Amino acid sequence: MVAGPQNVRRMPRAQRREQILDAATRAFARTGYVATGLDGVAAEAEVTLVLLYRHFDSKADLYRAVLDRACARLEATVGSGDYDEGSISALLRAAAEDPDGFRLLFRHAVREPDFRDVVNGMQAMSAEVTRRELAAVIPEGPWLDWAVQYVPTVTLEAVIAWLDAGQPDPDQAADRIALVVHSAIRAANGVD
Amino acid sequence: MVAGPQNVRRMPRAQRREQILDAATRAFARTGYVATGLDGVAAEAEVTLVLLYRHFDSKADLYRAVLDRACARLEATVGSGDYDEGSISALLRAAAEDPDGFRLLFRHAVREPDFRDVVNGMQAMSAEVTRRELAAVIPEGPWLDWAVQYVPTVTLEAVIAWLDAGQPDPDQAADRIALVVHSAIRAANGVD
DNA sequence: CAGCTTGTATAAGTTGACTTAAACAACGCT
DNA sequence: AGCGTTGTTTAAGTCAACTTATACAAGCTG
Numbered sequence: 001m002v003a004g005p006q007n008v009r010r011m012p013r014a015q016r017r018e019q020i021l022d023a024a025t026r027a028f029a030r031t032g033y034v035a036t037g038l039d040g041v042a043a044e045a046e047v048t049l050v051l052l053y054r055h056f057d058s059k060a061d062l063y064r065a066v067l068d069r070a071c072a073r074l075e076a077t078v079g080s081g082d083y084d085e086g087s088i089s090a091l092l093r094a095a096a097e098d099p100d101g102f103r104l105l106f107r108h109a110v111r112e113p114d115f116r117d118v119v120n121g122m123q124a125m126s127a128e129v130t131r132r133e134l135a136a137v138i139p140e141g142p143w144l145d146w147a148v149q150y151v152p153t154v155t156l157e158a159v160i161a162w163l164d165a166g167q168p169d170p171d172q173a174a175d176r177i178a179l180v181v182h183s184a185i186r187a188a189n190g191v192d
Numbered sequence: 193m194v195a196g197p198q199n200v201r202r203m204p205r206a207q208r209r210e211q212i213l214d215a216a217t218r219a220f221a222r223t224g225y226v227a228t229g230l231d232g233v234a235a236e237a238e239v240t241l242v243l244l245y246r247h248f249d250s251k252a253d254l255y256r257a258v259l260d261r262a263c264a265r266l267e268a269t270v271g272s273g274d275y276d277e278g279s280i281s282a283l284l285r286a287a288a289e290d291p292d293g294f295r296l297l298f299r300h301a302v303r304e305p306d307f308r309d310v311v312n313g314m315q316a317m318s319a320e321v322t323r324r325e326l327a328a329v330i331p332e333g334p335w336l337d338w339a340v341q342y343v344p345t346v347t348l349e350a351v352i353a354w355l356d357a358g359q360p361d362p363d364q365a366a367d368r369i370a371l372v373v374h375s376a377i378r379a380a381n382g383v384d
Numbered sequence: 385c386a387g388c389t390t391g392t393a394t395a396a397g398t399t400g401a402c403t404t405a406a407a408c409a410a411c412g413c414t
Numbered sequence: 415a416g417c418g419t420t421g422t423t424t425a426a427g428t429c430a431a432c433t434t435a436t437a438c439a440a441g442c443t444g
Binding site: 034035113142143145146149150153154157161162164165168175176177179180184187188190 | 223227304305335337338342345350353364367369372376378
Binding site for chain 4: 200202229230231241242245250251
C-alpha cells in the first residue's frame with residue numbers, strides 16, 4: 001500500500017517548468033554541472049525527482065534549458081550591440097535581474113567544454129567581438145591577446161563582485177567598472 | 193597466459209611520484225577535480241591506473257598532494273609577506289615557474305568546496321589579508337566588500353591571462369598589472 | 385642468485401548518480 | 415461521473431568511475 005501525499009501543490013505545466021528552471025539555476029549556480037546532483041535540484045525545487053523527468057529528458061537537457069533561458073534573458077536586456085558606454089550599465093541591469101543565471105553563465109558554463117557553445121551563442125562579451133573592438137585601439141601582439149582575454153573577465157568579475165557586495169548604486173557602479181576596464185585597456189597599451 | 197610488457201620505464205619511487213604529480217597537475221588543471229578521471233591522469237602520466245594506487249591511496253589523496261605541492265611552490269616563491277609593490281612581480285615569477293599548478297589553484301580549486309581549504313592555507317592573496325590591506329585605504333561599506341573580492345580576482349586573472357598570452361616581458365607585466373589593480377582600488381573609493 | 389621493488393595486465397567488487405517503470409492519489413474540466 | 419493531467423511513492427535498471435585483488439615480468443642490490 002502506498003501512502004498518499006497530503007498537500008500536493010498542483011500547478012499548470014508551464015508554470016511548474018519555470019519554477020523548476022528557477023530552482024535548477026540556483027542549484028547549478030552553486031556547484032556547476034557535474035558536481036550538482038539531480039537530487040539537489042529536485043530538493044531545491046521542492047519537487048520529486050521523477051517529476052523532473054516529466055519535464056526534461058535528462059540532466060543535460062535540463063541544464064541546456066537553464067542555460068538557454070539565462071542567455072535569452074541576458075540578450076533581452078543587454079542586446080548584442082557593440083561595446084559602447086552603455087554596455088556596462090546594461091550588463092549590471094541584466095545581472096541584477098537574474099543574478100543566479102548570470103553567475104551560472106560566467107562562473108561555470110564558460111569553463112564546461114560540453115556547454116561552452118551555449119554561452120558563446122551570444123556575441124555579447126564574446127572574445128570575437130572584443131577582439132574587433134580592441135584591435136582598433138591596441139597594436140597587434142601578445143598584449144592584444146592578453147587584453148582580449150582579460151578585458152571581458154575584468155568586466156564580468158566586476159559585475160559578479162558587485163552582485164556579491166549587495167548591488168550598491170548601479171549608476172555609480174557602471175562608472176567605476178568602466179574606470180577599471182579602461183585602465184586595463186590602457187595597461188595593454190603600455191604604462192610609460 | 194599474460195603478455196609481458198616490453199619497454200617498461202623504471203624509475204626510483206620518489207621520481208615517479210613527481211612525474212605522476214606533474215601529469216596530474218596538467219590533467220586536473222584542464223577540467224578540475226570532478227570532471228577529471230583517474231584514467232585520464234594515468235594516461236597523461238603514461239602509466240597504469242594501478243600504479244597510481246601504489247603511490248596514492250585515492251583520487252582525493254592524489255588531488256590533495258597535487259594541490260599541496262602547488263601551494264608549497266607558490267609560497268616558496270611568493271612568500272606570505274604583505275601586499276607590497278614586489279608582490280605582483282613575485283606572483284608572475286611563481287606563475288611562470290608552475291603554470292599548470294597556478295591555473296589549477298586559482299581557476300578550479302578555489303571553487304571546489306571540499307578543497308578550498310587547501311588554497312586558503314596560504315595567506316597570500318587570501319581575502320583576510322586583502323581586507324586588512326584595503327581597509328586602510330577604502331572606507332567601510334559595500335564598496336570595501338566589492339574591492340576585497342574583486343582586487344584579488346583582478347590580480348590573479350591578469351596573471352593567468354598573461355600566462356595564456358605567452359608570458360611577455362615579466363617586468364613590464366608587473367607594472368601593467370599594478371596599474372589595473374590600483375585603478376580597481378581607486379574605483380572602490382569613488383570616481384569623482 | 386634471492387629477494388625486494390617497480391611495473392604491467394586483467395578482472396572483479398563497490399558505489400553513487402542518472403534513468404526508467406509501475407502503481408496509486410487527487411485535482412479539474414466536460 | 416469520467417478522464418486526462420499533475421503529482422507522489424517505491425523500486426529497479428544501467429553505467430561510469432573509483433577501488434581492490436591477483437598474477438606475472440623484469441630490474442636492482444646485497
